Amino acid sequence: MRARVDAPRERDDMAGLPAGSIDCDIHPSVPSVQALMPYLEDHWREQVIIRGIDELNSISYPLNSPLTCRADWKAASGRPAADVGVVGRQALDGFGTSLAIANCLYGIQLLFSEDMAAAFARAVNDWMVKEWLDREPRLRASIVVPVQNVEMAVDEINRCAADKRFVSILLLVMGDTPLGRRHHWPIYAAAEKHGLAVSIHAGSAYHNPPTPVGWPSYYTEDYVGQAQAFQTQLTSMICEGVFTKFPHLKVVLLESGFTWLPAHLWRLTKYWRGLRMEIPWVDRAPGDIVRSNVRLSLQPVDGPPDLASLMKLFEHMQSDELLLFSTDYPHYQFDGTAAMPEGLPADLVRKIAVDNPRATYARLMETVG
Amino acid sequence: MNEIRSQALSEAPAASRLLIADGDIHPAKKGAADFHPWLEKRWRDHIDEYGSPARQGWQAGPAFPKSQPNASRRDAYPPEGGRPGSSLAFMQGQHLDANSVGLGILNPLGSGQGVQNPALSAALCHATNEWQLAEWTSKDSRLKASVVVPYEDAVASATEIRRYADNPAFVQVLMLSRTAEPLGSRKYWPIYEAAAEVGMPVGVHAFGYGGNPVTPGGWPSYYIEEMTGHSQCQQAGLTSLIIEGVFEKWPSLKMVMIEAGFAWAPSLAWRLDKHWKTLRSETPELSMAPSEYIRRQVWWTTQPMEEPEPRAHLEDCIGWMGWDRLIFATDYPHWDFDDPAQALPFRVSEEQRRAFFMGNARGVYRGCGG
Secondary structure, three states, X not given: OOOXXXXXXXXXXXXXXXXXXXXXXXXXOOOOHHHHXXXXXHHHHHHHHHHOOOXXXXXXXXXXXXXXXXXXXXXXXXXXXXXXXXXXXXXXXXXXXXXXXXXXXXXXXXXXXXXXXXXXXXXXXXXXXXXXXXXXXXXXXXXXXXXXXXXXXHHHHHHHOOOOOEEEEEEEEEOOOXXXXXXXXXXXXXXXXXXXXXXXXXXXXXXXXXXXXXXXXXXXXXXXXXXXXXHHHHXXXXXXXXXXXXXOOOEEEEOXXXXXXXXXXXXXXXXXXXXXXXXXXOOOOHHHHHHHHEXXXXXXOOOOOOHHHHHHHHHHHOOOOOEEOOOOOOOXXXXXXXXXXXXXXXXXXXHXXXXXHHHHOOOOOXXXX | OOXXXXXXXXXXXXXHHOOEEEEEEOOOOXXXXXXXXHOOHHHHHHHHHHOOOOOOOOOOOOOOOOOOHXXXXXXXXXXXXXOOOXXXXXXXXXXXXXXXXXXXXXXXXXXXXXXXXXXXXXXXXHHHHHHHHHHHHOOOOOEEEEEEOOOOOHHXXXXXXXXXXXXXXXXXXXXXXXXXXXXXXXXXXXXXXHHHHHOOOEEEEOOOOOOOOOOOOOOOOOHHHHHHHHHHHHHHHHHHHHHOOHHHHOOOOOEEEEOOOOOOHHHHHHHHHHHHHHHXXXXXXXXXXXXXXXXXHXXXXXXXXXXXXXXXXXXXXXXXXXXXXXXXXXXXXXXXXXOHHHOOOOOOOHHHHHHHHHHHHHHHOOOOOO
């Protein structure tokens, strides 16, 4: 557990990725609520004006924090990653990736009104199609849903699913109730029906304190704590039987970190052995379920300071199919193009960057000409 | 799974015949009357009329039904009656003598910690402390007590800690992990100040009810989720202690994380270091990387030990943490008891074995020979 204080990497334009690499987590920004106005229905357009509704910018990513946008990716003015041309150059050309999945983090999940959430989710998804997918053929996207109301969420999934460039459904890791709870299951049924993955991204609705022991004082605690939130959601989805009911469902944990996974599975498996009488429908060990149904994005690599320890961790994960390449653009997780940890064996790099994303997102290759 | 298998005294390998430390033993009351010698009539009547609720909804019993009555081993009921853990004689025979426990740390639960009425919480905690002296440590010198504190009232807690400053029967301060605010919150700082002053480590035992859902995404459905979730609560508490500057302010303070696993520690330390490095403009008070505070000031009790397959993966984790970080614990008399004869299922050096089973504990607990 030595301190990891690396010297800043010199900029290096060789990302070292194989051809056909897929970036599973980038974050185009809604530049302002004004940009959504053409996509909002009359009632909500009027509401924005009459009520002075502000930007839906969640505290999960404070606009000027060093993590929210890497220094060399900042825009001259306005929000980062808000221009499709810039994103194409920085996030795709910059790494030589062939496809990238856009996960739009706009604070829709925080809203208390389910009607407003549904209206803004529709607007964001339509904006994503017109302003991004139609203009940059290398982009795919996740469907933003009003998770506040499961019927509305399913309606939105069904509405967007006709466009095959939507490859997954986006949820935040901290909502009102754990994601395994049965009232969420229609979302998973819709995902399975349409061949969409379910992507769970870091972030909170802040309807519960962002730690299980109350509100922290510092943003650093909030961000570090995302990993614990992912652990509890994985517990919930496994214990409630989501993967027993939906055996073909693929759940992707985004910006989750992954080094916590082995230790968490050891603990959960020990308790499953002792307490499975409580959840008899869970008929496989948690680790087996994860290896067949759950994937995690690469960045941030909350890894050990040395390659040998990182390789041990991969051994602990007992599969080379779990990780999906991501840059987490424009969040600051690494310097230069060093998104892939240095020194990994070439076959593992290929699995992470190409094979695993293809195997996870059923729709990903359908739209490649 | 509910049958009772007799746990015959194993022919333990010679090395485990060493005296061992047990960092987590749970003594139980025979009944409420056990505390009456130290509880004013006002509070006895109050409990009788209003109970002693602690931020969860049941008049009696835990928020999630446990897997066993009293969460206990079914073979741990004393022959003379009473709850598991309530008979010193039976505990001596079944556990302390049988497992060669030379140093046993008492961590009483259900002791008024987290009780909503702050004055009642303080009164119950004090009664618990006097009861530990009268019924346990004075009758068996292998057992050492924890100062149970009403931690949601940190000033009252500090008073309780200083009350036992010179009493060698008390070797640590005890908190529970499910606090109302994260452990590093300034609200709790008088506890750390007093603990550092008297030279006791602060043990943070899993459980309790702080009023927050046990996950940051709301209440789960099952006991297994709550049990697994204690690990995430501990991780959040430790994150808070580091980032909010408790270890920076009290460099001699020791923390012992109890009954929430430990294999998560390397990953949490790596994650803390990585993001602290990016975000360090937020916490300029911190003079070291988070992992360095952990290395200097944090220990873990072992039970419930993670059980990877193959078991050697756990050895990697302990290697990352350091063999000097772990204090063996059984959680006697609870159902998920770890047996010292089977606790290290891989080859270790004699030095590592001695540190794990006794040496580390002696170095951490006040006045225990470190």
